[in-house]
Structures are given as structure tokens and as C-alpha cells.
């Protein structure tokens with residue numbers, strides 16, 4: 046868990062229309078079996094300042110905006126089917142408090158700022174919407190199939 050006040054940017058909510066705006070959010074690759082959109086594209090935070098990272102949006106039906114995600118972890122606490130795992134932790138586990146802690150000013154800080162939650166089991170989602178509701182930065186957009 047990372048305190049929002051400790052961040053040097055102000056996350057903005059994920060763009061809920063990202064799937065219908067392929068010019069702004071083109072598919073730029075895949076990761077752990079899900080699509081990634083707009084990786085490498087400079088985007089701005091809620092104050093209009095450039096985000097320090099360019100990771101894009103991971104997942105399609107369970108989509109996490111990695112610029113918005115600050116490793117709160119409650120999304121994975123509430124998911125009944127264990128869709129999420131921490132990216133930097135790397136062993137498929139999620140859960141608040143289980144993210145990799147990053148020291149401010151370190152090389153990892155410069156690259157990632159925080160661990161990121163990844164929808165590594167996106168296909169298991171039953172669209173209960175709990176993750177979308179609980180995220181404090183509104184980094185998740187669920188689009189039921």
C-alpha cells in the first residue's frame with residue numbers, strides 16, 4: 046500500500062471510454078496473456094502534468110491503468126476469483142500490503158514509482174465489479190462481455 050500523499054503526481058481515473066478510442070489507446074502489445082494499450086504514450090495526470098511513467102492500460106475487460114494504479118491493493122483483496130497479481134512481486138499473488146515496497150529516489154522508484162496490479166487471470170473475471178468500486182484512484186474499468 047502506498048499513500049497517495051507520497052506520490053509526486055496526482056493520478057487521474059482511467060478513461061472509461063478507452064476501448065472506443067483506439068487512436069488514443071492503440072493496442073501496443075500483450076503481457077501475461079492480456080492486451081496492453083498506449084504503452085509508451087505520454088499522458089497527463091489530474092493536474093495536467095506528465096505522468097512519470099508510460100505503462101499504459103493492462104487488460105481489456107478487466108483493465109487497469111498503470112499510470113493511475115498506486116498499489117493500493119484492495120482490488121485484489123475483494124476479487125472473489127483472484128484475478129490480480131502484483132507485477133514486481135512476480136509470483137502471481139496480490140493483496141494489499143504484499144506489493145514490492147520501493148524506496149523513494151531509488152532506481153525502481155524512477156522506473157515504476159509503485160508496484161502495479163496486473164489482471165493476470167483476466168479470463169476468470171465474473172464481473173462482480175467490486176474491484177472497480179473499491180479502487181481509491183479509480184484505476185480500474187470493468188467492461189462485462
Ligand code: F3S
Pocket residue numbers: 107120123124125126127128169170171172173174175176177187
Ligand atoms: Fe474480480 Fe473485479 Fe472481476 S473484483 S471478478 S476482477 S470485476
Ligand code: F3S
Pocket residue numbers: 109113114115116117118119120121161162179180181182183184185
Ligand atoms: Fe492499484 Fe487501485 Fe488496485 S491503486 S492496486 S488498481 S485498488
Ligand code: ZN
Pocket residue numbers: 076077079103104163164
Ligand atoms: Zn499486464
